[in-house]
Amino acid sequence: MSDTRMPDALFDAVKHDLRPVRPLASPARRALVLFPVAIILLVGMPLFWHWQVNALLAPRSLWALSGVESVLSLAVLAAAFREAIPGRELSTRALTVLTFVVVTGLLIANATTRTESAVAIETWTRWIRECISMTMTFSLPALIAPAWLVSRALPSRPALTGALCGLGVGVMADAGLRLFCWDGGYSHVILAHGGAIAILVVMGALSAAAVERIKGAHLICNRVCGFKSFSQAWRRK
Amino acid sequence: MSGPSPREPAEERRLISLMTAYQNADLKAFEELYASLADDVRRYFTRTERDRVSIHDLVQETFLEIHRSRRTYLPPLPVRPWIFGIARNVAARSRRAAYLRPRESAAFDLDGDLPVAPPASGMQSVDALDIDKALAGLPAATREPWLLHHVFGFSFESIAARLGITAMAAKLRSSRATKALRVALRVTVRSER
Numbered sequence: 516m517s518d519t520r521m522p523d524a525l526f527d528a529v530k531h532d533l534r535p536v537r538p539l540a541s542p543a544r545r546a547l548v549l550f551p552v553a554i555i556l557l558v559g560m561p562l563f564w565h566w567q568v569n570a571l572l573a574p575r576s577l578w579a580l581s582g583v584e585s586v587l588s589l590a591v592l593a594a595a596f597r598e599a600i601p602g603r604e605l606s607t608r609a610l611t612v613l614t615f616v617v618v619t620g621l622l623i624a625n626a627t628t629r630t631e632s633a634v635a636i637e638t639w640t641r642w643i644r645e646c647i648s649m650t651m652t653f654s655l656p657a658l659i660a661p662a663w664l665v666s667r668a669l670p671s672r673p674a675l676t677g678a679l680c681g682l683g684v685g686v687m688a689d690a691g692l693r694l695f696c697w698d699g700g701y702s703h704v705i706l707a708h709g710g711a712i713a714i715l716v717v718m719g720a721l722s723a724a725a726v727e728r729i730k731g732a733h734l735i736c737n738r739v740c741g742f743k744s745f746s747q748a749w750r751r752k
Numbered sequence: 753m754s755g756p757s758p759r760e761p762a763e764e765r766r767l768i769s770l771m772t773a774y775q776n777a778d779l780k781a782f783e784e785l786y787a788s789l790a791d792d793v794r795r796y797f798t799r800t801e802r803d804r805v806s807i808h809d810l811v812q813e814t815f816l817e818i819h820r821s822r823r824t825y826l827p828p829l830p831v832r833p834w835i836f837g838i839a840r841n842v843a844a845r846s847r848r849a850a851y852l853r854p855r856e857s858a859a860f861d862l863d864g865d866l867p868v869a870p871p872a873s874g875m876q877s878v879d880a881l882d883i884d885k886a887l888a889g890l891p892a893a894t895r896e897p898w899l900l901h902h903v904f905g906f907s908f909e910s911i912a913a914r915l916g917i918t919a920m921a922a923k924l925r926s927s928r929a930t931k932a933l934r935v936a937l938r939v940t941v942r943s944e945r
Binding site: 521522524525526528529530532533534535536537538539541600601602603604667668669670671728 | 775776777779782783786787790812815816817819821822823824825826827829830832833834835836837838840841844848920923924927
């Protein structure tokens with residue numbers, strides 16, 4: 516069974532494509548690259564809303580709590596980047612702890628600033644729609660950056676990695692959303708804010724699985740990762 | 753996942769330095785990595801695959817993926833978990849490809865007449881039946897790419913797409929089939945003398 520002689524085809528393929536590469540940065544460092552995105556979501560969403568309907572900006576104490584939420588979202592994204600590296604997958608316990616911390620953090624952040632409004636059912640549903648659409652408008656472009664960073668690695672569980680990315684971006688968006696949301700009721704927070712995060716989690720999982728499937732179809736991977744010379748070497752043979 | 757094997761830290765340190773050298777484009781380091789890890793990777797695949805050809809292909813595919821993804825290795829982390837993480841990824845892709853593979857390309861009817869060219873003058877005559885027999889003796893995994901390329905004239909890229917494997921795997925399988933056919937047909941011709 517022991518055969519440690521390398522096949523010629525493999526040797527030639529590697530030889531034709533060999534060039535120095537710089538290892539990826541650590542997951543935490545790559546998450547920090549997304550700090551500007553977190554700031555844009557944290558500040559951009561309330562400012563946009565303020566500009567659109569001339570609403571009052573939230574008090575300082577709320578901004579501080581949203582800042583904590585943004586930091587939490589960067590931690591989730593760092594976990595996603597770690598999950599994307601072969602052999603560094605998160606254990607079930609780590610995932611459980613992470614999920615617990617995120618859910619608790621979200622609940623605390625939203626519950627401490629609870630300002631329930633008694634409104635008609637039509638208004639209530641409109642606010643849910645507005646919160647979800649606002650989150651999607653800002654988050655979907657923001658989801659591209661972590662998705663790209665994940666696609667540079669090789670996740671063994673792409674759906675989970677994508678879901679973590681979606682969760683990270685969702686929490687990031689919630690940090691900005693809660694600063695101008697008029698309804699702090701539990702039902703609104705769970706349905707609108709939690710719903711938007713859940714949609715992002717599902718979208719992240721689906722898109723990561725799709726990207727991984729495309730990469731699995733090979734040769735496309737050569738283009739994505741910049742390995743043009745590899746396929747060219749094969750075409751020459 | 754096999755995880756890190758209970759070897760001495762010295763061996764792990766050697767692998768780390770080889771991997772770092774390989775990231776700096778040292779071909780010799782890749783050869784040494786292959787020599788050190790190919791058997792372990794092969795053992796990993798024998799747990800899920802029975803066909804030797806498929807196992808061989810998966811090992812090659814894993815080392816190709818290692819090459820493509822070499823930047824995802826973060827020194828000085830242990831090399832083995834990274835390698836087996838990639839092997840698991842390759843195994844998952846292979847399972848998915850096998851599941852998605854269209855049924856019509858799964859098997860070829862060897863009972864039908866195969867187009868066999870008449871022997872050129874001065875060449876040893878090989879009976880169509882010998883070729884049929886030799887082809888039937890090949891494992892399906894190598895026979896299909898060979899037939900598709902040499903008989904039906906498909907390119908390796910289209911064979912790869914058809915069978916749900918990579919072009920390199922198709923090429924490897926076809927070349928392995930050619931070698932096996934050469935051996936088989938030489939034996940047949942000799943036995944006729």
